[in-house]
Amino acid sequence: MVNEAESVVVNEAVLDVVMLVEIALLGLAAGVYFSHGLWLFVTQKRTLEEMTAARGSLARLLTRGTINLEEIEALRRMRRGVQAAAFLEISRTQTGTGKDKLRFVAAEVSLLDRARKLCESRRWTRRLRGARLLAGMDVADPIVEKLFSDPHPAVRAQAAEWAAAHPSPTVITAMLKMLADPATQARFAVQDALLRMGDIIAEPLAAFLETHSGAPAEAGLRVAGALAETRFLPAALRLSAADEAGVRVAAAKLLGGIGSAASAERLTELLKDSDSRVRAAAANGLGRMQHWPAASQLAESLRDSTWHVRRDAALALRAIGAPGTLFLRRALKGDDAFAADMAQQILDLPATATG
Amino acid sequence: MMESLSGLVSEVMVRGQFIVLLYFLGVNGWYLTLLVSSLLEMRRHMLVIANESRYLLLSSTLSPTISILAPAFNEEATIEGSLRALLALQYPRLEVIVISDGSKDRTVEVLIERFDLVPVKTIYEQRIKTKPVRNLYRSSTYPALVVVDKENGGKADALNVGLSFAGSELVCAMDADTLIEADGLQRMVRPFLYSTDVVATGGTIRVVNGSEVRFGRVIRIRVPTNPLAGIQVVEYLRAFLFGRLGWNRLGGNIIISGAFGLFRRESVLNAGGYLHDTVGEDMELVLRLKRLSYEQPGPGKIAFVPDSVAWTEVPESTRVLGRQRDRWHRGLADVLWRHRSMLFNPRYGVTGLVVLPYYVFVELLAPVVELAGLASLVLGLAFGIVDWSFAALFFLTAYGLGTALTAFTLIIEDLSFHRYDTFRDRAMLFWWALVENLGYRQMTVYWRLRGLWKFLRGRKDWGAMERKGFKPLAAPTARA
Numbered sequence: 001m002v003n004e005a006e007s008v009v010v011n012e013a014v015l016d017v018v019m020l021v022e023i024a025l026l027g028l029a030a031g032v033y034f035s036h037g038l039w040l041f042v043t044q045k046r047t048l049e050e051m052t053a054a055r056g057s058l059a060r061l062l063t064r065g066t067i068n069l070e071e072i073e074a075l076r077r078m079r080r081g082v083q084a085a086a087f088l089e090i091s092r093t094q095t096g097t098g099k100d101k102l103r104f105v106a107a108e109v110s111l112l113d114r115a116r117k118l119c120e121s122r123r124w125t126r127r128l129r130g131a132r133l134l135a136g137m138d139v140a141d142p143i144v145e146k147l148f149s150d151p152h153p154a155v156r157a158q159a160a161e162w163a164a165a166h167p168s169p170t171v172i173t174a175m176l177k178m179l180a181d182p183a184t185q186a187r188f189a190v191q192d193a194l195l196r197m198g199d200i201i202a203e204p205l206a207a208f209l210e211t212h213s214g215a216p217a218e219a220g221l222r223v224a225g226a227l228a229e230t231r232f233l234p235a236a237l238r239l240s241a242a243d244e245a246g247v248r249v250a251a252a253k254l255l256g257g258i259g260s261a262a263s264a265e266r267l268t269e270l271l272k273d274s275d276s277r278v279r280a281a282a283a284n285g286l287g288r289m290q291h292w293p294a295a296s297q298l299a300e301s302l303r304d305s306t307w308h309v310r311r312d313a314a315l316a317l318r319a320i321g322a323p324g325t326l327f328l329r330r331a332l333k334g335d336d337a338f339a340a341d342m343a344q345q346i347l348d349l350p351a352t353a354t355g
Numbered sequence: 356m357m358e359s360l361s362g363l364v365s366e367v368m369v370r371g372q373f374i375v376l377l378y379f380l381g382v383n384g385w386y387l388t389l390l391v392s393s394l395l396e397m398r399r400h401m402l403v404i405a406n407e408s409r410y411l412l413l414s415s416t417l418s419p420t421i422s423i424l425a426p427a428f429n430e431e432a433t434i435e436g437s438l439r440a441l442l443a444l445q446y447p448r449l450e451v452i453v454i455s456d457g458s459k460d461r462t463v464e465v466l467i468e469r470f471d472l473v474p475v476k477t478i479y480e481q482r483i484k485t486k487p488v489r490n491l492y493r494s495s496t497y498p499a500l501v502v503v504d505k506e507n508g509g510k511a512d513a514l515n516v517g518l519s520f521a522g523s524e525l526v527c528a529m530d531a532d533t534l535i536e537a538d539g540l541q542r543m544v545r546p547f548l549y550s551t552d553v554v555a556t557g558g559t560i561r562v563v564n565g566s567e568v569r570f571g572r573v574i575r576i577r578v579p580t581n582p583l584a585g586i587q588v589v590e591y592l593r594a595f596l597f598g599r600l601g602w603n604r605l606g607g608n609i610i611i612s613g614a615f616g617l618f619r620r621e622s623v624l625n626a627g628g629y630l631h632d633t634v635g636e637d638m639e640l641v642l643r644l645k646r647l648s649y650e651q652p653g654p655g656k657i658a659f660v661p662d663s664v665a666w667t668e669v670p671e672s673t674r675v676l677g678r679q680r681d682r683w684h685r686g687l688a689d690v691l692w693r694h695r696s697m698l699f700n701p702r703y704g705v706t707g708l709v710v711l712p713y714y715v716f717v718e719l720l721a722p723v724v725e726l727a728g729l730a731s732l733v734l735g736l737a738f739g740i741v742d743w744s745f746a747a748l749f750f751l752t753a754y755g756l757g758t759a760l761t762a763f764t765l766i767i768e769d770l771s772f773h774r775y776d777t778f779r780d781r782a783m784l785f786w787w788a789l790v791e792n793l794g795y796r797q798m799t800v801y802w803r804l805r806g807l808w809k810f811l812r813g814r815k816d817w818g819a820m821e822r823k824g825f826k827p828l829a830a831p832t833a834r835a
Binding site: 222226 | 402403405406407408411415416417476477478480548549550551744747748751752755756758759762763765766769770773776778781785
């Protein structure tokens, strides 16, 4: 069909090169893969031995309160990664004097010095490692406070995690400032840290909420909502009129948690808010407060155009008790089919159901 | 006349050979880019998670709430074990919604008996039209458990019902027989904490065949001896640790496995939920979410989390595997066809200009090109149009480079998670990587072509999946 001259012949040199490259690649892959396997086999065995010894030494330290020089020396000689892992593993299970003892030994074996050095590294991954070590060991060291303004959000978040256990006035102020952090990861860690600090933050957080607005205020309101302290009431009332719907939602949730006549009055007004999420949060808040004087306004909300508002209003009426149930029954016979349907569904719920 | 015709045929075949050769060079070149990208991404990821403490997330009242949506159809034999494993997942604010999609066996009865279910009434907003719900149950011993019994409507319909009932910010879509690792959700939720722009995250799916499973947990990981399952282990590693991780860094992830994915509930509801009339409903949803993020404000980032792991059983028979691959390829073709207006459209950024062209020219058309290449090579050799040296070059380019890249995927796994840590497992994995191209790959080409053909003919059936069940479960678990 075709003579030999027309067939496609590949230059043998090209073929040889391609073949050699592929053999080299496969050989390299096999070499790396199996050598790494061998290396893992050897190191894992060694790691296990070292971890077992370290756990034994640290467990004796915690139970008997003593550790001998040989054990400290053995801990010091351990590979850094294994040493850090051993201390962190046990530290996470300890508080109080147990943690003090661990910190003492960690300082003796230079683990804490190394963590401090890591915190000052130019590489963010090392700073993260340093902050994790100091947070895991609960070391009160001002070097971590410097990391609150670290350029990398993961490091800032780790520093915030550390802050939860060190609620000094300076740290609390820094944490409140960080509520405006542009990185979600850092903001989440900050809010969590503030919550873990507990009542101690109520006063500064209330002051913060009174002077801030926008996203930082919304983040602060989320923390305040979990604490639901009466000290937040003035700020919650002010922020419930904020321009941003998200802030008003958070403020409405906080008002529902706080209670009081002022809260109830404001929540009743918020039932007419332009944003459906705010209206739903207001209805929910009134239900939580079981504020029966708002029953007629809640009954109005059964006619809301948004499903969530109708549901939360109906659930609030149910939570209010007899007066609310009366309005739900009236809605069954009303001219609004959506309100009647929602009222029917809520009335059909078993007594223990929460919706 | 005949001579000029044969001359034309040989000319076409010769040029076609070179085009196919160039195609494979291009594909493998792109794979190399993905490999480098995945290596860099894995390194960064491992540095970030080193010594990470997730205990805080576990006890935080600010952690996002998650509803697991587990559709079940005739899962009587395995549902109890699977559900107990789900209820034992380490996540603080978790709700588990099992949706029995019109099961004809005793799935619902088993659930009622074993989990003390009581019928309840509830109110929910039906934003997506679904098949009717027959009953709703809550457990009197597991407050986090909700069971929905509905009429049969398929997996997409079941997930849509689950979406309506879910009360959480995030929903985890999974298959009822997927085994999620205990800390899988804690790991998978990370990107949502890191960015408000994340709309969905996916984890790594690993092959459970050959491994030992107890109480819904994989307790001993082994590479299967069955060739089909063994090669699929390598395939899955390549798909997740090389493909998706590589795309992660390049911002081009558009696939989240239907077996294990986490989504922002509100975004999914706004997008209209899962589509019923496609066999690629998981990819379709993700691509739709991605598309919407370009068209209107809202989150649109798809993140892959390599250390969040779920295990799945893969087919060990060519018949079932063929059906699965045929369905996957039909799904891919269908999704790409539905969203064809995004292709090469600068409005859709990287997705329209890079990712979708990749899926069309590399994933969708690969079997066509490969078949054309193989067929013309055989014919060319038979008629003396191509020389053996060219054939050797073709195989080295098409398959040899692929094998080398797969071998590097094994290195990524070994350097990061090294789940297969015995010499036997490593040797077997390497062996499966080497033999994958000798028969298995050609079979998948055939199945994918069959899928493409069926798509062109408008077939949308799923085909049945047969499973052997996890060893050493005492109860028989084979299902049709």
